[in-house]
Amino acid sequence: MPLVPMRLLLDHAAENDYGLAAFNVNNMEQIQAIMEAAEETNSPVIVQASRGARKYSQDAYLKHLMLAAAELYPNIPIVMHQDHGNSPDTCQSAIDNGFTSVMMDGSLKEDGSTPADYDYNVKVTKEVTEAAHKQGVSVEGELGCLGSLETGGGEQEDGHGATEALSRDQLLTDPDEAERFVAETGVDALAVAIGTSHGAYKFTKKPTGEVLAMDRIEEIHKRLPNCHLVMHGSSSVPQELQDIINKYGGAMKQTYGVPVEEIQKGIKHGVRKVNVDTDNRMAITGAIRKVFAETPEKFDPRDYLKPAREAMKQVCIARMTAFGQAGWADKIKPVSIDKFTSFYAAV
Numbered sequence: 543m544p545l546v547p548m549r550l551l552l553d554h555a556a557e558n559d560y561g562l563a564a565f566n567v568n569n570m571e572q573i574q575a576i577m578e579a580a581e582e583t584n585s586p587v588i589v590q591a592s593r594g595a596r597k598y599s600q601d602a603y604l605k606h607l608m609l610a611a612a613e614l615y616p617n618i619p620i621v622m623h624q625d626h627g628n629s630p631d632t633c634q635s636a637i638d639n640g641f642t643s644v645m646m647d648g649s650l651k652e653d654g655s656t657p658a659d660y661d662y663n664v665k666v667t668k669e670v671t672e673a674a675h676k677q678g679v680s681v682e683g684e685l686g687c688l689g690s691l692e693t694g695g696g697e698q699e700d701g702h703g704a705t706e707a708l709s710r711d712q713l714l715t716d717p718d719e720a721e722r723f724v725a726e727t728g729v730d731a732l733a734v735a736i737g738t739s740h741g742a743y744k745f746t747k748k749p750t751g752e753v754l755a756m757d758r759i760e761e762i763h764k765r766l767p768n769c770h771l772v773m774h775g776s777s778s779v780p781q782e783l784q785d786i787i788n789k790y791g792g793a794m795k796q797t798y799g800v801p802v803e804e805i806q807k808g809i810k811h812g813v814r815k816v817n818v819d820t821d822n823r824m825a826i827t828g829a830i831r832k833v834f835a836e837t838p839e840k841f842d843p844r845d846y847l848k849p850a851r852e853a854m855k856q857v858c859i860a861r862m863t864a865f866g867q868a869g870w871a872d873k874i875k876p877v878s879i880d881k882f883t884s885f886y887a888a889v
């Protein structure tokens with residue numbers, strides 16, 4: 543099966559009331575973990591690579607790893623998505639390297655850290671949508687800045703995110719603006735700011751509605767019932783993964799993520815893509831630490847990469863099941879991006 547445009551999967555998810563996890567990857571083992579989880583649960587797949595991931599793994603490796611996944615799993619529709627593109631150039635270079643979906647994150651300027659104004663965001667996002675749709679490629683935009691409603695701080699744990707203090711207004715997507723933004727840019731999906739942030743340190747206690755504004759999702763969904771919403775920073779940071787890391791020599795401070803039940807509420811209100819990276823990173827790190835601690839005499843990378851891959855696979859299976867994407871892969875008719883241009887030409 544060819545890699546498919548993201549819109550194909552998001553539309554199917556909306557028609558059937560489920561959400562799709564979008565997992566970040568940087569290497570072969572992470573791609574394998576996702577594909578094994580998808581095969582076991584019959585799940586369609588969104589794989590995404592950040593700019594950092596592309597730099598780390600190099601586009602040619604990534605592209606061919608994704609083509610290998612498509613070849614090995616002909617019954618699973620797979621999207622390859624650029625996470626947090628910082629400019630139209632970044633998005634186009636992703637498309638040139640086989641990505642079937644791109645995020646133009648115009649909530650921040652090209653430096654990936656200065657909050658941008660609404661007009662700049664519309665301009666760059668619209669430019670990307672116009673170009674990408676002609677190539678059959680889907681586009682995600684972002685309105686509002688990710689960051690903590692607990693501290694009022696932006697976040698930069700992954701090198702991408704606002705560095706300055708942000709107001710509550712900047713940290714919450716405005717429903718009026720969202721409506722205008724989607725109409726003006728033509729995006730396929732909209733990432734919203736509701737108090738989630740990237741990385742492990744999202745909340746200092748189990749989040750309430752004060753700091754995790756799920757009601758915003760409801761309001762935005764009411765205004766935009768046909769727009770696919772995206773939740774970033776949606777790792778749940780499970781206690782058991784923190785415990786494994788710390789048991790085997792790690793030093794993570796106690797922290798709280800986005801509870802799976804809250805994500806499920808979001809999925810009832812239009813959330814179709816849920817970004818998860820940190821949970822997989824933690825699963826991998828915990829598994830590797832365990833091997834190192836228990837069998838320090840080992841030095842074959844396979845001895846720790848296999849359990850690492852397995853631990854990530856279990857996280858992927860859990861999220862695919864919880865978000866409702868399990869069971870759907872073989873029910874989706876694949877369409878390649880070159881065939882999808884006519885879909886975009888018609889909308």
Ligand SMILES: O=C(CO)COP(=O)(O)O
Binds near residue numbers: 625626741775777820
């Ligand atoms: O939003 C993300 C990637 O864009 C990942 O979020 P987490 O850090 O919560 O996994």
Ligand SMILES: O=C[C@H](O)COP(=O)(O)O
Binds near residue numbers: 593595700819
């Ligand atoms: O955007 C956040 C993702 O977790 C990717 O992180 P990264 O930029 O460190 O690859």
Ligand SMILES: [Zn+2]
Binds near residue numbers: 647649684688
């Ligand atoms: Zn962003």
Ligand SMILES: [Zn+2]
Binds near residue numbers: 740774775817
């Ligand atoms: Zn993100």
